[in-house]
Amino acid sequence: MRVGLFIPCYIDQCYPQVGLATLQVLRRCGVEPEYPREQTCCGQPMANSGCVEAAKPVARHFAETFAAYDYVVGPSGSCVSMIRNHYDDLLDDAAEQQRLAGKTFELCEFLVDVLKIDRIEGRFPHRVGLHQSCHGLRELGLARQSELGPTATPQVNKVRTLLQSLEGITLVDLARTDECCGFGGTFAVKEAAVSCLMGRDRIADHQQAGAEVMTAGDMSCLMHLEGLIKRDGAPLRVMHVAEILAGNQP
Structure with missing residues (x-):
């Protein structure tokens, strides 16, 4: 191909x-x-x-x-x-x-x-929180949307499937598994106060779950969240899922 x-x-x-x-x-x-x-x-x-x-x-x-x-x-x-x-x-x-x-x-x-791959060889011995970005979740169907309710057809979480195959990784359980981070492109500029509140809610959820690293399939979401993390001095790192799968370390 x-x-x-x-x-x-x-x-x-x-x-x-x-x-x-x-x-x-x-x-x-x-x-x-x-x-x-x-x-x-x-x-x-x-x-x-x-x-x-x-x-x-x-x-x-x-x-x-x-x-x-x-x-x-x-x-x-x-x-x-x-x-x-x-x-x-x-x-x-x-x-x-x-x-x-x-x-x-x-x-x-x-x-x-x-490629029909469900396992990536590698090791990432860290506690990881998975942020599921809105576009990937709701427009590409990378996982099942929680708002569809418990009777919805089960769907493979494609990002989580690959991450959980890594040796030593612990994927933490979040209270709200697929809530928006508040970035939304120009929304973060036009509605900065709301955007930042939403972002801090997501960061707090990951911290309460004990995550060391926050990951996602969209660097735009992570850019927004990383800015808030650095401003607030939170003990949390962000890494794109590709970096983790490639074997990079925080």
Whole structure:
């Protein structure tokens, strides 16, 4: 298979170690992805801010950049969801949009659903809290949503499945397993007070559960939470799930 490695712009600019960890994980799983250097943003910041016309050429560029690949894989549930669920408003060709949506995957989703991997060799002897980001959970279906109730159809938690296979790891039990962190892109700017309160609620939940490390499949959520953690001096580290699966240590 020919796999295009999609590294979101904020990871490329602010957290390059997450992009490198994603590459390492894919290689360990037998995939040698290609990184098209001409890739840019997926267009989500513009679209979420209501600037749909500004997002259209960005989406067009993305579609053309990754057209030749069998799969597109990225370490971001929100960016992958943007491509898969919201490009119908940005691309004129519906068939092209459907092809792109059908081959674009979040990292853990790709490992579990496409490569059929449920175990990663490695060791991470730490207490870890899993923050399940809203886009990955509710738009990509990476786990079952708690609001659906106990009668909902059971669903594999794809991120947790891979994490719990690591030797020595302890995944702590949170009081609220899938509550929003409050980031929401420009929401954190427009409604900063509410955003920070939501973020501190999530941090408190992880601390009360005894987590040493907070992880997630979206570095944007972790960026927001890490800012609050550092400001408050909380004894908690954040790591993207790709970093943990790659064997990095806090």
